Amino acid sequence: MKYAAAEGRQGVTDHRQRPRRRGQGELEVLVLSALREADGPVTAGWVQERLGGDLAYTTVITILTRLLAKGAVTRERAGRSFAWLPVADQAGLAAHRMRRVLDKEGDRQAVLASFVTGLGPDDERLLRELLGRPGDDSCSASDDGGEA
Amino acid sequence: MGVFVFLPLILPLTAWPVARLAEQHLHPRTATRLLTGVAAVMAVCSTVCLALLMVVGTAQLPGNPLPDGWSDPEVREAVPYDEVAGKAAIPALGAVALACGRTLWRHCRTRGRAHRALAGLPGTAVAVLPDKVPYAYALPGGPRDRIVVTTALLGSLEPAERRALFAHERAHLAARHHRHLLAVQLAARANPFLRPLRTAVAYTAERWADEDAARVVGSRRTVARAIGRAALVSRGAPLATLAGFAAPGPVPRRVAALLAPAPAGRRWPSVFTTAGLAVWGATAGTAVSAMASANSAVTMIAILHAATPL
Numbered sequence A: 001m002k003y004a005a006a007e008g009r010q011g012v013t014d015h016r017q018r019p020r021r022r023g024q025g026e027l028e029v030l031v032l033s034a035l036r037e038a039d040g041p042v043t044a045g046w047v048q049e050r051l052g053g054d055l056a057y058t059t060v061i062t063i064l065t066r067l068l069a070k071g072a073v074t075r076e077r078a079g080r081s082f083a084w085l086p087v088a089d090q091a092g093l094a095a096h097r098m099r100r101v102l103d104k105e106g107d108r109q110a111v112l113a114s115f116v117t118g119l120g121p122d123d124e125r126l127l128r129e130l131l132g133r134p135g136d137d138s139c140s141a142s143d144d145g146g147e148a
Numbered sequence B: 001m002g003v004f005v006f007l008p009l010i011l012p013l014t015a016w017p018v019a020r021l022a023e024q025h026l027h028p029r030t031a032t033r034l035l036t037g038v039a040a041v042m043a044v045c046s047t048v049c050l051a052l053l054m055v056v057g058t059a060q061l062p063g064n065p066l067p068d069g070w071s072d073p074e075v076r077e078a079v080p081y082d083e084v085a086g087k088a089a090i091p092a093l094g095a096v097a098l099a100c101g102r103t104l105w106r107h108c109r110t111r112g113r114a115h116r117a118l119a120g121l122p123g124t125a126v127a128v129l130p131d132k133v134p135y136a137y138a139l140p141g142g143p144r145d146r147i148v149v150t151t152a153l154l155g156s157l158e159p160a161e162r163r164a165l166f167a168h169e170r171a172h173l174a175a176r177h178h179r180h181l182l183a184v185q186l187a188a189r190a191n192p193f194l195r196p197l198r199t200a201v202a203y204t205a206e207r208w209a210d211e212d213a214a215r216v217v218g219s220r221r222t223v224a225r226a227i228g229r230a231a232l233v234s235r236g237a238p239l240a241t242l243a244g245f246a247a248p249g250p251v252p253r254r255v256a257a258l259l260a261p262a263p264a265g266r267r268w269p270s271v272f273t274t275a276g277l278a279v280w281g282a283t284a285g286t287a288v289s290a291m292a293s294a295n296s297a298v299t300m301i302a303i304l305h306a307a308t309p310l
Helices: A008-015 A024-039 A042-049 A055-070 A089-103 A123-133 B002-025 B028-058 B073-078 B083-117 B153-156 B159-174 B177-190 B192-217 B219-232 B250-259 B274-307
Strands: A073-078 A080-085 B125-130 B136-139 B146-150
Touching: A008 B125, A024 A042, A024 A055, A024 A080, A024 B153, A042 A055, A042 A080, A055 A073, A055 B125, A089 B083, A089 B125, A123 B250, B002 B028, B002 B274, B028 B083, B028 B177, B028 B192, B028 B274, B083 B136, B083 B177, B125 B153, B136 B159, B146 B153, B146 B159, B153 B219, B159 B177, B159 B192, B177 B192, B192 B219, B192 B250, B219 B250
Parallel strands: B125 B146
Antiparallel strands: A073 A080, B136 B146
16 A cells, blocks of 8 residues: 555565555556557557566456557557557657547548548559559550540 | 429539539649539529428428418419429428538538647648558648648658649648538539539549649659559558449549640630530539529519518
Protein backbone atom coordinates (compact mmCIF):
# COMPACT_ATOMS: atom_id res chain seq x y z
CA MET A 1 0.00 0.00 0.00
CA LYS A 2 2.88 2.29 0.67
CA TYR A 3 4.52 1.94 -2.72
CA ALA A 4 4.26 4.83 -5.11
CA ALA A 5 3.77 4.28 -8.80
CA ALA A 6 7.38 4.85 -9.73
CA GLU A 7 8.85 2.28 -7.39
CA GLY A 8 6.04 -0.18 -7.87
CA ARG A 9 7.93 -2.26 -10.38
CA GLN A 10 10.92 -2.86 -8.13
CA GLY A 11 8.75 -3.24 -5.08
CA VAL A 12 6.41 -5.92 -6.27
CA THR A 13 9.04 -8.60 -6.73
CA ASP A 14 9.62 -9.22 -3.02
CA HIS A 15 5.98 -8.77 -2.02
CA ARG A 16 4.56 -11.18 -4.51
CA GLN A 17 2.68 -13.22 -1.93
CA ARG A 18 0.85 -10.15 -0.68
CA PRO A 19 -1.30 -8.87 -3.51
CA ARG A 20 -2.00 -5.19 -3.26
CA ARG A 21 -4.63 -3.09 -4.92
CA ARG A 22 -3.68 -0.32 -7.27
CA GLY A 23 -5.68 2.42 -8.91
CA GLN A 24 -6.64 2.08 -12.55
CA GLY A 25 -4.66 5.13 -13.60
CA GLU A 26 -1.55 3.78 -11.89
CA LEU A 27 -1.66 0.54 -13.87
CA GLU A 28 -2.22 2.40 -17.11
CA VAL A 29 0.83 4.56 -16.44
CA LEU A 30 2.89 1.45 -15.67
CA VAL A 31 1.84 -0.34 -18.84
CA LEU A 32 2.36 2.74 -20.97
CA SER A 33 5.84 3.38 -19.58
CA ALA A 34 6.75 -0.27 -20.19
CA LEU A 35 5.59 0.10 -23.80
CA ARG A 36 7.65 3.26 -24.20
CA GLU A 37 10.78 1.43 -23.07
CA ALA A 38 10.32 -1.17 -25.79
CA ASP A 39 11.88 -0.47 -29.15
CA GLY A 40 9.09 -1.39 -31.50
CA PRO A 41 5.76 -3.17 -31.21
CA VAL A 42 5.61 -5.77 -28.43
CA THR A 43 3.12 -8.40 -27.35
CA ALA A 44 1.04 -8.26 -24.19
CA GLY A 45 3.12 -11.13 -22.82
CA TRP A 46 6.25 -9.01 -23.13
CA VAL A 47 4.56 -6.21 -21.18
CA GLN A 48 3.49 -8.67 -18.48
CA GLU A 49 7.03 -9.97 -18.13
CA ARG A 50 8.45 -6.48 -18.09
CA LEU A 51 6.16 -5.51 -15.23
CA GLY A 52 7.50 -8.32 -13.09
CA GLY A 53 4.78 -10.85 -13.78
CA ASP A 54 2.55 -10.02 -10.82
CA LEU A 55 -0.24 -8.85 -13.10
CA ALA A 56 -2.45 -11.43 -14.73
CA TYR A 57 -2.18 -11.64 -18.51
CA THR A 58 -5.86 -10.79 -18.84
CA THR A 59 -5.33 -7.69 -16.69
CA VAL A 60 -2.59 -6.50 -19.01
CA ILE A 61 -4.86 -7.09 -22.00
CA THR A 62 -7.68 -5.18 -20.28
CA ILE A 63 -5.43 -2.22 -19.57
CA LEU A 64 -4.02 -2.21 -23.09
CA THR A 65 -7.53 -2.32 -24.53
CA ARG A 66 -8.54 0.59 -22.33
CA LEU A 67 -5.48 2.55 -23.50
CA LEU A 68 -6.41 1.68 -27.08
CA ALA A 69 -9.88 3.11 -26.58
CA LYS A 70 -8.28 6.29 -25.22
CA GLY A 71 -6.05 6.51 -28.27
CA ALA A 72 -2.86 6.27 -26.20
CA VAL A 73 -1.66 3.05 -27.81
CA THR A 74 -2.17 1.37 -31.15
CA ARG A 75 -1.87 -2.25 -32.11
CA GLU A 76 -1.16 -4.25 -35.20
CA ARG A 77 -1.72 -7.88 -35.91
CA ALA A 78 1.35 -10.03 -35.43
CA GLY A 79 0.64 -13.66 -36.18
CA ARG A 80 -2.24 -14.80 -34.02
CA SER A 81 -2.03 -12.02 -31.44
CA PHE A 82 -1.53 -8.27 -31.44
CA ALA A 83 1.66 -6.25 -31.16
CA TRP A 84 1.18 -3.07 -29.17
CA LEU A 85 2.96 0.23 -29.43
CA PRO A 86 2.44 3.57 -27.77
CA VAL A 87 1.15 6.49 -29.79
CA ALA A 88 4.28 8.54 -29.72
CA ASP A 89 3.11 12.09 -30.19
CA GLN A 90 0.38 14.43 -31.34
CA ALA A 91 0.86 13.53 -34.99
CA GLY A 92 0.51 9.84 -34.27
CA LEU A 93 -2.58 10.50 -32.22
CA ALA A 94 -4.04 12.68 -35.00
CA ALA A 95 -3.32 9.93 -37.55
CA HIS A 96 -5.09 7.48 -35.31
CA ARG A 97 -8.14 9.68 -34.92
CA MET A 98 -8.24 10.44 -38.64
CA ARG A 99 -8.24 6.76 -39.47
CA ARG A 100 -11.19 6.30 -37.16
CA VAL A 101 -13.07 9.08 -38.92
CA LEU A 102 -12.35 7.57 -42.33
CA ASP A 103 -13.14 4.02 -41.28
CA LYS A 104 -16.42 5.11 -39.75
CA GLU A 105 -17.47 6.82 -42.95
CA GLY A 106 -18.40 3.87 -45.14
CA ASP A 107 -18.83 5.94 -48.24
CA ARG A 108 -15.82 8.13 -47.72
CA GLN A 109 -15.59 8.91 -51.39
CA ALA A 110 -18.82 10.81 -51.06
CA VAL A 111 -17.42 13.17 -48.48
CA LEU A 112 -13.72 13.69 -48.98
CA ALA A 113 -12.38 13.71 -52.50
CA SER A 114 -9.33 11.52 -52.13
CA PHE A 115 -6.32 11.72 -54.41
CA VAL A 116 -6.97 8.39 -56.03
CA THR A 117 -9.89 6.01 -56.00
CA GLY A 118 -9.81 2.23 -55.92
CA LEU A 119 -8.63 0.26 -58.89
CA GLY A 120 -10.91 -2.04 -60.83
CA PRO A 121 -10.00 -5.60 -61.80
CA ASP A 122 -8.16 -4.68 -65.00
CA ASP A 123 -6.99 -1.25 -63.91
CA GLU A 124 -3.70 -2.31 -62.41
CA ARG A 125 -2.49 -3.93 -65.62
CA LEU A 126 -3.71 -0.99 -67.67
CA LEU A 127 -2.01 1.48 -65.34
CA ARG A 128 1.31 -0.33 -65.49
CA GLU A 129 1.08 -0.40 -69.26
CA LEU A 130 0.40 3.33 -69.43
CA LEU A 131 3.20 4.25 -67.04
CA GLY A 132 5.69 1.83 -68.49
CA ARG A 133 5.33 3.43 -71.89
CA PRO A 134 8.36 5.53 -72.82
CA GLY A 135 7.75 9.13 -73.79
CA ASP A 136 7.85 12.69 -72.61
CA ASP A 137 5.23 15.39 -72.09
CA SER A 138 4.38 15.58 -75.75
CA CYS A 139 3.55 11.90 -75.74
CA SER A 140 0.15 11.56 -77.33
CA ALA A 141 -0.42 7.85 -77.07
CA SER A 142 -3.72 7.45 -75.30
CA ASP A 143 -5.85 5.73 -77.85
CA ASP A 144 -6.71 2.83 -75.59
CA GLY A 145 -7.02 4.85 -72.40
CA GLY A 146 -10.28 6.70 -72.78
CA GLU A 147 -13.54 4.97 -72.27
CA ALA A 148 -14.68 4.11 -75.74
CA MET B 1 -50.32 22.74 -65.29
CA GLY B 2 -51.44 19.36 -66.59
CA VAL B 3 -48.63 17.38 -68.08
CA PHE B 4 -46.06 20.13 -67.54
CA VAL B 5 -45.75 19.28 -63.87
CA PHE B 6 -44.46 15.82 -64.74
CA LEU B 7 -41.88 16.98 -67.29
CA PRO B 8 -39.14 18.12 -64.86
CA LEU B 9 -39.28 14.73 -63.16
CA ILE B 10 -38.10 12.94 -66.30
CA LEU B 11 -36.21 15.67 -68.15
CA PRO B 12 -32.93 14.80 -66.32
CA LEU B 13 -32.75 11.98 -68.84
CA THR B 14 -31.76 14.58 -71.45
CA ALA B 15 -28.52 15.16 -69.49
CA TRP B 16 -27.38 11.56 -69.73
CA PRO B 17 -25.61 11.88 -73.10
CA VAL B 18 -23.65 14.93 -71.99
CA ALA B 19 -22.74 13.27 -68.68
CA ARG B 20 -21.18 10.52 -70.73
CA LEU B 21 -19.51 12.59 -73.43
CA ALA B 22 -18.36 15.66 -71.49
CA GLU B 23 -15.27 14.03 -70.00
CA GLN B 24 -13.82 13.41 -73.46
CA HIS B 25 -14.97 16.42 -75.41
CA LEU B 26 -14.96 19.34 -72.99
CA HIS B 27 -12.27 20.89 -70.84
CA PRO B 28 -12.65 19.41 -67.33
CA ARG B 29 -13.34 22.85 -65.88
CA THR B 30 -16.10 23.57 -68.39
CA ALA B 31 -17.52 20.08 -67.96
CA THR B 32 -17.60 20.33 -64.15
CA ARG B 33 -19.33 23.71 -64.19
CA LEU B 34 -21.79 22.75 -66.93
CA LEU B 35 -22.78 19.44 -65.37
CA THR B 36 -23.06 20.90 -61.86
CA GLY B 37 -25.23 23.74 -63.15
CA VAL B 38 -27.47 21.43 -65.14
CA ALA B 39 -27.79 19.04 -62.19
CA ALA B 40 -28.60 21.83 -59.72
CA VAL B 41 -31.26 23.48 -61.91
CA MET B 42 -32.88 20.18 -62.81
CA ALA B 43 -32.91 19.03 -59.19
CA VAL B 44 -34.57 22.24 -58.03
CA CYS B 45 -37.18 22.08 -60.81
CA SER B 46 -37.89 18.43 -60.12
CA THR B 47 -38.34 19.11 -56.39
CA VAL B 48 -40.62 22.10 -57.04
CA CYS B 49 -42.83 19.95 -59.24
CA LEU B 50 -42.86 17.20 -56.65
CA ALA B 51 -43.98 19.77 -54.10
CA LEU B 52 -46.77 20.97 -56.41
CA LEU B 53 -47.93 17.40 -56.94
CA MET B 54 -47.87 16.97 -53.19
CA VAL B 55 -50.25 19.91 -52.80
CA VAL B 56 -52.59 18.20 -55.26
CA GLY B 57 -52.17 14.97 -53.33
CA THR B 58 -52.95 16.50 -49.94
CA ALA B 59 -56.21 17.86 -51.37
CA GLN B 60 -57.49 14.30 -51.19
CA LEU B 61 -56.65 13.91 -47.54
CA PRO B 62 -59.30 14.84 -45.01
CA GLY B 63 -58.55 17.92 -42.94
CA ASN B 64 -56.16 19.47 -45.46
CA PRO B 65 -55.54 23.22 -45.19
CA LEU B 66 -56.58 23.96 -48.78
CA PRO B 67 -59.51 26.33 -49.35
CA ASP B 68 -62.96 24.82 -49.81
CA GLY B 69 -63.20 26.11 -53.35
CA TRP B 70 -60.47 23.63 -54.21
CA SER B 71 -62.96 20.87 -54.83
CA ASP B 72 -64.85 22.87 -57.47
CA PRO B 73 -65.11 21.08 -60.79
CA GLU B 74 -63.16 23.89 -62.53
CA VAL B 75 -60.22 23.33 -60.24
CA ARG B 76 -60.36 19.60 -60.72
CA GLU B 77 -60.25 20.24 -64.41
CA ALA B 78 -57.13 22.40 -64.19
CA VAL B 79 -54.90 20.29 -61.97
CA PRO B 80 -53.80 16.73 -62.68
CA TYR B 81 -56.30 15.28 -60.26
CA ASP B 82 -54.76 11.92 -60.60
CA GLU B 83 -55.10 9.99 -57.41
CA VAL B 84 -51.95 7.92 -57.86
CA ALA B 85 -49.57 10.75 -58.78
CA GLY B 86 -50.80 13.05 -56.04
CA LYS B 87 -50.62 10.42 -53.34
CA ALA B 88 -47.27 9.05 -54.50
CA ALA B 89 -45.80 12.54 -54.44
CA ILE B 90 -46.25 12.83 -50.66
CA PRO B 91 -43.90 9.97 -49.65
CA ALA B 92 -41.58 10.81 -52.58
CA LEU B 93 -41.11 14.36 -51.37
CA GLY B 94 -40.58 13.09 -47.84
CA ALA B 95 -37.92 10.66 -49.09
CA VAL B 96 -36.17 13.43 -51.03
CA ALA B 97 -36.13 15.73 -47.99
CA LEU B 98 -34.84 12.93 -45.78
CA ALA B 99 -32.11 11.84 -48.21
CA CYS B 100 -30.90 15.40 -48.82
CA GLY B 101 -30.92 16.17 -45.11
CA ARG B 102 -28.93 13.05 -44.38
CA THR B 103 -26.36 13.80 -47.09
CA LEU B 104 -25.90 17.34 -45.82
CA TRP B 105 -25.66 16.21 -42.21
CA ARG B 106 -23.09 13.51 -42.99
CA HIS B 107 -21.04 15.95 -45.04
CA CYS B 108 -20.87 18.46 -42.17
CA ARG B 109 -20.28 15.78 -39.55
CA THR B 110 -17.39 14.17 -41.39
CA ARG B 111 -15.74 17.49 -42.09
CA GLY B 112 -16.10 18.49 -38.47
CA ARG B 113 -14.70 15.20 -37.23
CA ALA B 114 -11.76 15.36 -39.62
CA HIS B 115 -10.93 18.87 -38.42
CA ARG B 116 -11.21 17.80 -34.79
CA ALA B 117 -8.91 14.84 -35.45
CA LEU B 118 -6.23 17.31 -36.56
CA ALA B 119 -6.86 19.61 -33.59
CA GLY B 120 -3.59 19.03 -31.74
CA LEU B 121 -1.33 19.62 -34.74
CA PRO B 122 0.31 22.93 -35.62
CA GLY B 123 -1.91 24.88 -38.00
CA THR B 124 0.08 24.33 -41.15
CA ALA B 125 -1.57 24.10 -44.57
CA VAL B 126 -0.38 20.52 -44.94
CA ALA B 127 -0.95 17.95 -42.20
CA VAL B 128 1.39 14.99 -42.52
CA LEU B 129 0.14 12.02 -40.52
CA PRO B 130 2.39 9.11 -39.58
CA ASP B 131 0.29 6.25 -40.88
CA LYS B 132 1.06 3.07 -42.75
CA VAL B 133 -2.08 3.44 -44.87
CA PRO B 134 -1.38 5.62 -47.90
CA TYR B 135 -4.01 8.27 -48.53
CA ALA B 136 -4.30 11.97 -49.27
CA TYR B 137 -7.18 14.36 -49.56
CA ALA B 138 -8.14 18.01 -49.42
CA LEU B 139 -10.04 18.98 -46.29
CA PRO B 140 -12.02 22.16 -46.97
CA GLY B 141 -13.43 24.76 -44.64
CA GLY B 142 -13.42 24.77 -40.89
CA PRO B 143 -10.80 27.04 -39.38
CA ARG B 144 -8.87 26.80 -42.63
CA ASP B 145 -8.31 24.61 -45.66
CA ARG B 146 -5.87 21.79 -45.17
CA ILE B 147 -4.26 19.01 -47.13
CA VAL B 148 -4.05 15.72 -45.27
CA VAL B 149 -1.45 13.22 -46.40
CA THR B 150 0.15 10.22 -44.75
CA THR B 151 3.84 9.40 -44.50
CA ALA B 152 3.20 6.12 -46.30
CA LEU B 153 1.97 7.92 -49.41
CA LEU B 154 4.69 10.58 -49.32
CA GLY B 155 7.32 7.90 -48.88
CA SER B 156 6.25 6.13 -52.04
CA LEU B 157 6.46 9.26 -54.22
CA GLU B 158 9.48 11.03 -55.65
CA PRO B 159 9.98 14.74 -54.85
CA ALA B 160 8.53 15.93 -58.16
CA GLU B 161 5.54 13.63 -57.72
CA ARG B 162 4.96 14.98 -54.23
CA ARG B 163 4.80 18.47 -55.69
CA ALA B 164 2.24 17.17 -58.16
CA LEU B 165 0.18 15.67 -55.34
CA PHE B 166 0.17 18.93 -53.36
CA ALA B 167 -0.62 20.96 -56.47
CA HIS B 168 -3.56 18.65 -57.17
CA GLU B 169 -4.99 19.00 -53.67
CA ARG B 170 -4.42 22.76 -53.65
CA ALA B 171 -6.34 22.99 -56.92
CA HIS B 172 -9.26 21.18 -55.27
CA LEU B 173 -9.27 23.68 -52.42
CA ALA B 174 -8.70 26.78 -54.54
CA ALA B 175 -11.55 25.94 -56.93
CA ARG B 176 -13.85 24.86 -54.06
CA HIS B 177 -14.54 21.52 -55.70
CA HIS B 178 -16.29 20.22 -52.61
CA ARG B 179 -19.19 22.57 -53.36
CA HIS B 180 -19.62 21.09 -56.82
CA LEU B 181 -19.46 17.60 -55.37
CA LEU B 182 -21.97 18.38 -52.64
CA ALA B 183 -24.33 20.02 -55.15
CA VAL B 184 -24.38 17.00 -57.45
CA GLN B 185 -24.75 14.64 -54.51
CA LEU B 186 -27.81 16.52 -53.32
CA ALA B 187 -29.14 16.63 -56.88
CA ALA B 188 -28.72 12.87 -57.21
CA ARG B 189 -30.70 12.46 -54.00
CA ALA B 190 -33.44 14.78 -55.25
CA ASN B 191 -33.91 12.91 -58.50
CA PRO B 192 -32.33 9.48 -59.10
CA PHE B 193 -32.15 10.22 -62.82
CA LEU B 194 -29.38 12.72 -62.00
CA ARG B 195 -27.04 10.05 -60.63
CA PRO B 196 -24.92 9.76 -63.80
CA LEU B 197 -24.16 13.48 -63.42
CA ARG B 198 -22.81 12.89 -59.92
CA THR B 199 -20.43 10.21 -61.20
CA ALA B 200 -19.39 12.43 -64.10
CA VAL B 201 -18.70 15.47 -61.91
CA ALA B 202 -16.71 13.39 -59.41
CA TYR B 203 -14.48 12.43 -62.33
CA THR B 204 -14.25 15.80 -64.10
CA ALA B 205 -13.40 17.55 -60.81
CA GLU B 206 -10.43 15.20 -60.40
CA ARG B 207 -9.43 15.86 -64.00
CA TRP B 208 -9.71 19.60 -63.41
CA ALA B 209 -7.35 19.34 -60.45
CA ASP B 210 -5.02 17.12 -62.50
CA GLU B 211 -4.84 19.71 -65.28
CA ASP B 212 -4.16 22.52 -62.79
CA ALA B 213 -1.46 20.42 -61.14
CA ALA B 214 0.12 19.69 -64.52
CA ARG B 215 0.24 23.42 -65.25
CA VAL B 216 1.80 24.22 -61.86
CA VAL B 217 4.34 21.40 -61.97
CA GLY B 218 5.04 21.96 -65.65
CA SER B 219 4.98 18.30 -66.58
CA ARG B 220 1.91 16.27 -67.44
CA ARG B 221 3.87 13.07 -67.18
CA THR B 222 4.94 13.76 -63.59
CA VAL B 223 1.32 14.20 -62.50
CA ALA B 224 0.38 11.02 -64.36
CA ARG B 225 3.18 9.13 -62.62
CA ALA B 226 2.17 10.51 -59.21
CA ILE B 227 -1.43 9.35 -59.72
CA GLY B 228 -0.38 5.95 -61.01
CA ARG B 229 2.06 5.34 -58.20
CA ALA B 230 -0.36 6.51 -55.51
CA ALA B 231 -3.07 4.26 -56.92
CA LEU B 232 -0.76 1.26 -57.04
CA VAL B 233 0.42 1.65 -53.43
CA SER B 234 -3.05 2.33 -52.08
CA ARG B 235 -4.93 -0.30 -54.00
CA GLY B 236 -7.15 -2.12 -51.60
CA ALA B 237 -10.02 -4.42 -52.33
CA PRO B 238 -10.91 -4.17 -56.00
CA LEU B 239 -14.11 -2.31 -56.74
CA ALA B 240 -17.21 -4.42 -56.88
CA THR B 241 -17.69 -4.60 -60.63
CA LEU B 242 -18.24 -7.50 -62.89
CA ALA B 243 -14.83 -8.31 -64.32
CA GLY B 244 -16.22 -9.15 -67.74
CA PHE B 245 -17.84 -5.77 -68.20
CA ALA B 246 -15.26 -3.68 -66.41
CA ALA B 247 -14.60 -0.47 -68.30
CA PRO B 248 -11.32 1.22 -67.43
CA GLY B 249 -11.69 2.76 -63.97
CA PRO B 250 -11.25 6.47 -63.25
CA VAL B 251 -7.55 6.23 -62.38
CA PRO B 252 -6.30 4.74 -65.69
CA ARG B 253 -8.53 7.18 -67.57
CA ARG B 254 -7.01 10.10 -65.67
CA VAL B 255 -3.49 8.85 -66.35
CA ALA B 256 -4.26 8.31 -70.03
CA ALA B 257 -5.73 11.81 -70.29
CA LEU B 258 -2.58 13.28 -68.74
CA LEU B 259 -0.36 11.39 -71.14
CA ALA B 260 -2.35 12.88 -74.00
CA PRO B 261 -1.96 16.55 -75.02
CA ALA B 262 -3.60 19.19 -72.84
CA PRO B 263 -7.28 19.79 -73.63
CA ALA B 264 -8.16 23.01 -75.40
CA GLY B 265 -9.15 25.76 -73.02
CA ARG B 266 -12.34 27.37 -74.22
CA ARG B 267 -13.81 25.40 -77.01
CA TRP B 268 -17.46 24.48 -77.29
CA PRO B 269 -18.18 21.57 -79.58
CA SER B 270 -20.10 22.38 -82.73
CA VAL B 271 -23.80 21.58 -82.71
CA PHE B 272 -23.29 19.10 -85.50
CA THR B 273 -21.09 16.71 -83.53
CA THR B 274 -22.32 14.10 -81.08
CA ALA B 275 -20.90 16.01 -78.13
CA GLY B 276 -22.42 19.23 -79.41
CA LEU B 277 -25.83 17.61 -79.70
CA ALA B 278 -25.43 16.24 -76.18
CA VAL B 279 -24.50 19.66 -74.76
CA TRP B 280 -27.35 21.45 -76.48
CA GLY B 281 -29.74 18.62 -75.65
CA ALA B 282 -28.95 18.98 -71.97
CA THR B 283 -29.20 22.77 -72.18
CA ALA B 284 -32.58 22.54 -73.89
CA GLY B 285 -33.73 19.96 -71.32
CA THR B 286 -32.70 22.28 -68.49
CA ALA B 287 -34.48 25.24 -70.07
CA VAL B 288 -37.68 23.25 -70.67
CA SER B 289 -37.44 21.90 -67.13
CA ALA B 290 -37.18 25.42 -65.72
CA MET B 291 -40.03 26.73 -67.84
CA ALA B 292 -42.31 23.78 -67.09
CA SER B 293 -41.82 24.05 -63.35
CA ALA B 294 -42.28 27.84 -63.47
CA ASN B 295 -45.44 27.37 -65.52
CA SER B 296 -46.78 24.79 -63.07
CA ALA B 297 -45.93 26.93 -60.05
CA VAL B 298 -47.62 30.00 -61.52
CA THR B 299 -50.69 27.97 -62.46
CA MET B 300 -50.90 26.49 -58.99
CA ILE B 301 -50.65 29.91 -57.35
CA ALA B 302 -53.28 31.28 -59.72
CA ILE B 303 -55.63 28.40 -58.94
CA LEU B 304 -55.10 28.74 -55.20
CA HIS B 305 -55.71 32.46 -55.48
CA ALA B 306 -58.87 31.97 -57.49
CA ALA B 307 -60.18 29.24 -55.24
CA THR B 308 -59.63 31.25 -52.08
CA PRO B 309 -62.86 33.06 -51.20
CA LEU B 310 -61.70 36.60 -50.51
